[in-house]
Amino acid sequence: MKPSESAVHAGHHHRDDVGSKIGMWLFLFTELILFGGMFLAYAVYRLQYPNEFKLAAIELDALVGTVNTIILLTSSLTVALSITAIQEGKKHLAQVMLGMTQVLALAFLVNKYFEWSHKFEVGLFPQSDVLLSKPPGEIIYFGLYYVMTGLHAVHVIIGMAILAVMMGFIASGRIAKDNAVRLELGGLYWHLVDIIWIFLFPLFYLIH
């Protein structure tokens, strides 16, 4: 039980890093169940409408999905690097890495914005006449697409806010070499958002 002994004095304040991490992981599990329910709905409808899902997926641009996958994977790397940087006491490098993460997250959202606006232009949005004239399986595919990638995008925005607060903590010294647990927790959230996308990407963009 070595790690659980980390509740020992660090500086003057009582700290329980393992306890903090347990709390964060428990929260991440609720997130997993939230998205898990949607993946269940996806599984049922994909079984029910395999051909409609294939036809509807043609409307998605696999290149945009691939680029966004690379962007998110890279943003996870920069968050991970920022943690090592702060653990080595390299405050500036940690800030640069987190700044890069913010830029990548923004790039992801900009791509998403153009992707969605294009869909809206061709009339593929919930309750549109174009969409409602399609078979039920395709309507459900786009419903799931908007809800699941939309909820994911909301998580990206929340993640950006969390990492911005972390950058503030580094600047003020609340996150430092011997006290990096906050940044680790923020990183855990960011990586979970990455994992959700790892599954969303092939399930929506790569059906052939």
Place this chain on the structure above:
Amino acid sequence: MDHNDQHPHDAPHVVSYGQYVLIWLGLLALTGITVALAGIDLGRWVIVTALVIAAIKSTLVLNIFMHLKFEHRMFRWFVVITLATLAIFFILLFFDYAFH
């Protein structure tokens, strides 16, 4: 005021920059493989290969980026229990679906 050296058990495991970059390259390679495989018509195996590769990618992110490999064993059990719960949801649902 650095206490890390005096308390070795208190010091977190520091993953090197190189190891992170290596994992990132692996994740990019796996993404490339998924995209390449999607171009080939594998029939019903398309979804299987896509999910297997996604699972491998997630394992890399969980173990290295999320430090699961370096945490106490308890954390791994947490993850296993959560994934098992999700799996039970899926299994029950597919039983229900199969007999409808």
